Amino acid sequence: MGGRIHIKNRIINAFIEEIQANGLKFSVDDLANRIGISKRTLYKYFSSKAEILDCIIDDTFQEIDEKAKAIIQNGQLSMPEKIKGVITTLPDHYELLDLKLLGQMKQYYPEQWAKMDELLKDDWELLRNLIEQGIREGVIIELNVSLVMKVILESINSTLDQSFYMENRITVSEALSEIVNILFYGLISENKR
Numbered sequence: 001m002g003g004r005i006h007i008k009n010r011i012i013n014a015f016i017e018e019i020q021a022n023g024l025k026f027s028v029d030d031l032a033n034r035i036g037i038s039k040r041t042l043y044k045y046f047s048s049k050a051e052i053l054d055c056i057i058d059d060t061f062q063e064i065d066e067k068a069k070a071i072i073q074n075g076q077l078s079m080p081e082k083i084k085g086v087i088t089t090l091p092d093h094y095e096l097l098d099l100k101l102l103g104q105m106k107q108y109y110p111e112q113w114a115k116m117d118e119l120l121k122d123d124w125e126l127l128r129n130l131i132e133q134g135i136r137e138g139v140i141i142e143l144n145v146s147l148v149m150k151v152i153l154e155s156i157n158s159t160l161d162q163s164f165y166m167e168n169r170i171t172v173s174e175a176l177s178e179i180v181n182i183l184f185y186g187l188i189s190e191n192k193r
Helices: 002-022 030-036 039-045 048-072 079-087 100-106 108-119 123-137 145-160 162-166 172-184
Strands: none
Touching: 002 039, 002 048, 030 039, 030 048, 030 100, 039 172, 048 079, 048 108, 048 123, 048 162, 079 123, 079 172, 100 108, 100 162, 108 172, 123 145, 145 172
């Protein structure tokens, strides 16, 4: 069983490496060659590139959800720290979270794109609950929660344009942190308010 999981992980990691190098424009042969196995062996674990992509999408969003839950359950963090932590949570591999790749996915893997699109537009119930709790506790000013969520999600989704951030030498992690700072503290310096 352990060997089977090891091979599946190698295939997934190789798939991610191919995405980094070529986007989604690579063959199953390319993938098998990358890890030194036959195409036949690869097909023992995954029936298609689409199945591997589904697995990566599911794992990515499960990882984000698990990290967010751990942040929320951390009694050492204040409410603002929890909100910032949830907003800035990134999976270990966020290669799928890129506009160029999503465009390729929409064209060649429409089912997986639809899944990604739905997950990216998801209301982020954990974050919504934190914001509602913050309002109840007086940590966050009373605002329309749906509007707050829309602003936050649109801001987070702006990081999908990874080429913009790379051109400006900003990592996705740095961008998310700065987005939170703008949302939390605005643009005007505190001594000029």
